[in-house]
Amino acid sequence: MISDRKREEIRKEAKEILAGFAKSLEKVNIKGKALKKGVEGFREEQEGLICDADFRKRMFENAPEKNEDCIIAEKKSW
Secondary structure (H helix, E strand, O other): OOOHHHHHHHHHHHHHHHHHHHHHHHOOOOOOOOOOOOOOOOOOOOOOOOOOHHHHHHHHHHOOOEEOOEEOOOOOOO
């Protein structure tokens, strides 16, 4: 069990550490990032290619878990 005196010493030391850290952060200069005008990384939706119906049927037959038109797959299970 920690005595009240020791607890106050720890609290005082922690405040000193935090104050020193805050003082050091005041000296840090961070350059602002310029905002891009347009959002990138998205593609325009278009008509998809017509797929092979037999291939689709075989894919869904082989899938261990499926939900209507979706195959439920595990992500990053390695």
